Amino acid sequence: MNHKNNIVETDKDKLFRGVLLLNSGILGLSLGILFGLVIFIATNWLVIKGGDHVGSHLRLLGQFFIGYKVTFLGSFIGFAYGFAAGTLSGALIAWIYNKFVEFRN
Amino acid sequence: MKKKNIVVIGAGPAGLTAADEAVKQNMAPLVLERADKVGGIARTESYKGCYFDVGGHRFFTKFEKIATLWQDLMGEDFLKVPRQSSIYFNNRFYNYPLRPLNALFNLGIRESCMVMFSFAGSKIRPFPKEETFEEWVSNRFGQRLYKIFFKTYTEKVWGIPCKQIRADWAAQRIKGLSLTTTIYNALFGFQHSKTLIDEFDYPIKGPGMMWERLLETTKEGGGKVSLNSEVISLNHENGRITDATYTHQGKRYKIAVEHLVSSAPITALVTMLKPQAPKEVIEASRGLSYRAFIIVIFIIDKPSLFSEQWIYIHSPNVRVGRIQNFKNWSAAMVPDSNLTSVGMEYFCSEGDDLWTMPETELVGLAARELAELGLAETDDIADEFVLRQPKAYPVYNQNYLNCLGIIQEFIAGFKNLQTIGRNGMHRYNNMDHSMLTGMMAIQNITGCDHNLWLVNEEEEYLEDEKNKKKLQQLIPERLLIGLFGRMDKLGFATAIGTISALYVFIATLWMSIKSIPPGIPNLTFLGEYFAGYTMTVNGAFIAFPYTFFYGFLLGWMFAYIRNFIITLYLFYVRKKSEFLSIKDFMEFFR
Known part of the structure; x- marks a missing residue:
């Protein structure tokens, strides 16, 4: 029965001692889509809501994302910028995290 | 072609299946059965038109060959019975199986809280050494749950205090699944008990019907089944059993043996051999023991008593261990629908006070306890009947593995001897396991190379591994470890801190060199959170450590909470798996 106990131990080891490594591609893509969608939805939400000063705060993004405006067309531009920024952030987070884990182990 | 001269000892499920397989393989088996009926410890007794299943046998198997055999034998006479x-x-x-709401209702709020506290207590202050069954179970489920659901019943079954049952024995019997398999099972909804099945098959008039049909097929195929035939000696020479001597109706008979398949208790088999087995083998056989049980059967003059097929009695105030309601297995077990028959099962050892108790006293005890449990009044008892079943359960005591190993090695030295069945192998084989060993033993004679000792030994393990492999194709283990592995808090915190700090640093620098027209939103609001922050180059350097700190904190908390949730989840699936396996353990005695 030892062989079975060994298997149980090995599995435990793998799960409890194993440290999660992040896949930079997947995390980058996930954050990219997330950021892009957040900007896209937030922009269109304000456009649909309308009013005198549409997106007085969100306009701040236009300072960094050249060409971005709180308009329907701007939501697509914002999506592209958000996607790029998110992808870059995700990939960088994963890269730094993995390097850190590698260094510590 | 000359038919092989095969002798089978015992006409229980294993012996009869071996005989049936032998006739299918064009052999002429002779089955020698000591009792006056077939079925062995799975037989069905009858009394005044009522049928009584000795021990209560559910028909449920994962072996296709056995399922097909059962179906072929029983056909329309096989009932589907929902377990109760x-x-x-x-x-x-x-x-039973336990349902949370029912358990909560029965235990009450106070007791449920106590169970939770006791469980928490066992985690905070467990027994430092797990030397006994009590310590082993208490450390996993808490003292209170142990006392309610494990202590009394285990003690009734074994006849010794749980403090005297070794923990390693419990650990050996309650085999945990590997953690990854447990997770796979939980993820794919396969986490269930091996024995807690919801539905089972049952012959309309008890298991005896199946043994009778096996007897018929054996006889029709040219085999012989000789009842009241007790094997008294087995001669052997040059590693072969040469002949068997048995008694039948007061006369002795001697027959030549080409192949011997024995389902007799392995301890008895050893003593039958002539010349005698070596001293250490005899000693080893003395080291193996069995539990027996007594069933006091009552025919009750009432159409219904309770809805369950059987009830486990965990109460320490009564000695009865389990109560069968045969009518709830199949209505045809009683001749009249206005009658009910119950079996009060007492676990004991041959020679102890229960075993030697006169029938009248046993009946008195059982009647008192039946009334005490509130299941029936003594006046309702129309008739009674007592059954004693020796060697019902092989005992897995501390030394049994060593002893069994010695005997196994000795028996392996015989070229034409195979042992099958529960007592033949001193193992908790269920009916399907026993029958499979009988089938395989005959196939070995025809040239196959089955290892009978692996039946019921590796089955669960192999099944788990098979499931695991299938699931690994869907989710590779690497990915599973990726999903459930620990996230490095410091690493994640550093990554989030660094990236957020860089973003704010670059954004501030960008804004500081750009001319911002009035009324356009900008980053000056950050000054509300970062003391000294301005939208300047200096401000960018001030913002960097602040953002790093906040990002770091957020990342660390995220990783901590994520790890905590994963740990809770793993703990939950692990506990559930342990609980299911310990329930399986409780079901060995059936």
């Missing part, structure tokens, strides 16, 4: 069983403890009936 419960546990009686402290004047309450708990659904």
Whole structure:
């Protein structure tokens, strides 16, 4: 029965001692889509809501994302910028995290 | 072609299946059975038109060959029975398998809280050494749950205090699944008990019907089954059993043996051999023991008593261990629908006070306890009947593995001897396991190379591994470890801190070199959070450590909470798996 106990131990080891490594591609893509969608939805939400000063705060993004405006067309531009920024952030987070884990182990 | 001269000892499920397989393989088996009926410890007794299943046998198997055999033999006479069983403890009936709401209702809020506290206590202050069954179970489920659901019943079954049962024995019997398999099972909804099945098959007039049909097929195929035939000696020479001597109706008979398949208790088999087995083998056979049980059967003059097929009695105030309601297995078990028959099962050892108790006293004891449990009044008892079943359960005591190993090695030295069945192999084989060993033993004679000792030994393990492999194709283990592995808090915190700090640093620098027209939103609001922050180059350097700190904190908390949730989840699936396996353990005695 030892062989079975060994298997149980090995599995435990793998799960409890194993440290999660992040896949930079997947995390980058996930954050990219997330950021892009957040900007896209937030922009269109304000456009649909309308009013005198549409997106007085969100306009701040236009300072960094050249060409971005709180308009329907701007939501697509914002999506592209958000996607790029998110992808870059995700990939960088994963890269730094993995390097850190590698260094510590 | 000359038919092989095969002798089978015992006409229980294993012996009869071996005989059936032998006739299918064009052999002429002779089955020697000591008792006056077939079925062995799975037989069905009858009394005044009522049928009684000795021990209560559910027909459920994962072996296709056995399932097909059962179906072929029983056909329309196989009932599908939804399982209904419960546990009686402290004047309450708990659904078994346990259901949370029912358990909560029966235990009450106070006791449920105590169970939770006791469980928490076992985690905070466990027994430092797990030397006994009590310590082993208490450390996993808490003292209170142990006392309610494990202590009394285990002690009734074994006849010794749980403090005297070794923990390693419990650990050996309650085999945990590997953690990854447990997770796979939980993720794919396969986490279930091996024995807690919801539905089973049952012959309309008890298991005896199946043994009778096997007897018929054996006889029709040219085999012989000789009842009241006790094997008294087996001669052997040059590693072969040469002949068997048995008694039948007061006369001795001697027959030549080409192949011997024995389902007799392995301890008895050893003593039958002539010349005698070596001293250490005899000693080893003395080291193996069995539990017996007594069933006091009552025919009750009432159409219904309770809805369960059987009830486990965990109450320490009564000696009865389990109560069968045969009518709930199949209505045809009683001749009249206005009658009910119940079997009060007492676990004991041959020679102890229960075993030697006169029938009248046993009946008196059982009648008193039946009334005490509130299941029937003594006046309702129309008739009674007592059955004694020796060697019902092989005992897995501390030394049994060593002893069995010695005997196994000795028996392996015989070229034409195979042991099968529960007592033949001194193993908790269920009916399907026993029957499979009988089938395989005959196939070995025809040239196959089955290892009978692996039946019921590796089955669960192999099944788990098979499931695991299938699931690994869907989710590779690497990915599973990726999903459930620990996230490095410091690493994640540093990554989030660094990236957020860089973003704010670059954004501030960008804004500081750009001319911002009035009325356009900008980053000056950050000054509300970062003391000294301005939208300048200096401000960018001030913002960097602040953002790093906040990002770091957020990342660390995220990783901590994520790890905590994963740990909780793993703990939950692990506990559930342990609980299911310990329930399986409780079901060995059936």
